[in-house]
Amino acid sequence: MPSFELMAALDELAPGARKSIFVDDLPALLLRIENDYFAIEDVCTHDGQPLTDGPVIDRQIVCPRHGARFDLADGRPTKMPATSPIRVFAVDVRGDGVYVSPKAPGTVPSTPKFVATPAPAVPEATADVPQTPVDESGEPAAEVTDEALIEALRTVIDPELMINIVDLGLVYNINQNGRKVAIEMTLTSPACPAGPQIIQQSRTALERVNGIDEATIKLVMTPPWSPERMTDEARDQLGIF
């Protein structure tokens, strides 16, 4: 494989989207988080399961199988049961697309035949600076942990399967910004009659978390849900082995 290979057109991936690719014949994932792209090996180092549909939390991908997490930028494991890093690949965004190299980020020299994307303008000193979130008293808001948000979502039960939406694998992405949180989630089927109820309960559960004022739920159907996304606990409850 040449140093960099075109993997996606620049407008192919919306923020939050991902694409399965192959890098040096290895299954890999190309992900766009906001305006940053990451390419990672699509195999969890804990037990060899695909990370394909794992939700992304704070730029870490969660293995849908047993919940290990890996940093998208450097591949290091950030949560048990995984203890070994996944491979990550260098990504270069150029004029016509998103290119991936089999080499690690930071180890590949740029290829002169491509024109580099102009660097974004440096904001003026007077430009808006992100503000530290504050609570009602004006004090810096206490940080809400991902675990607290996930635990809140675990209280939302799919009324048809009687399993919580986290263990069902319906939650794809959690993004927290101060006292606001936005999640991307799916349903077990596009025609799920319980959809509006699940969405409303998810929003309510998140807004009840101390430190969260506003929750936004975005329903996505890509990638589609499949039973492989369920945790072992959910499989046990449903008698799926």
Ligand code: FES
């Ligand atoms: S296979 Fe990924 S955490 Fe077990």
